[in-house]
Amino acid sequence: MPNPDPVEARQAKRRKRRGKPGTLEDARALLWRALQRAAELLEEDDPALTLKAVHAVSQGASSYAKLVEVGELEARIAALEIAQEGPGPRVGRGAA
Numbered sequence: 001m002p003n004p005d006p007v008e009a010r011q012a013k014r015r016k017r018r019g020k021p022g023t024l025e026d027a028r029a030l031l032w033r034a035l036q037r038a039a040e041l042l043e044e045d046d047p048a049l050t051l052k053a054v055h056a057v058s059q060g061a062s063s064y065a066k067l068v069e070v071g072e073l074e075a076r077i078a079a080l081e082i083a084q085e086g087p088g089p090r091v092g093r094g095a096a
Contacts, residue, residue: 024074028067035060 003009022030038060041053 024067024071028064028071031060031064031067035064 035057038053038056042050042057044050044053
């Protein structure tokens with residue numbers, strides 16, 4: 001018997017396969033492991049593989065730096081939001 005709604009079945013299968021989105025920390029840890037593996041490949045005798053590893057390390061290091069920067073900015077924003085929730089709403093100088 002054919003599926004009466006194959007589009008819905010495919011979408012449900014895709015949603016199930018995707019799972020929950022990861023966190024910034026998950027991405028950082030995964031990228032760090034990839035950088036370590038690429039760094040190991042820098043010692044290989046094959047020049048083509050070494051060149052690919054150099055490229056992977058340079059690209060990965062750039063992405064890793066951005067992830068760390070975003071993490072630090074998120075922490076700073078969270079600290080500012082907590083400080084803003086202090087002893088009540090603040091009124092600017094010109095407010096009545």
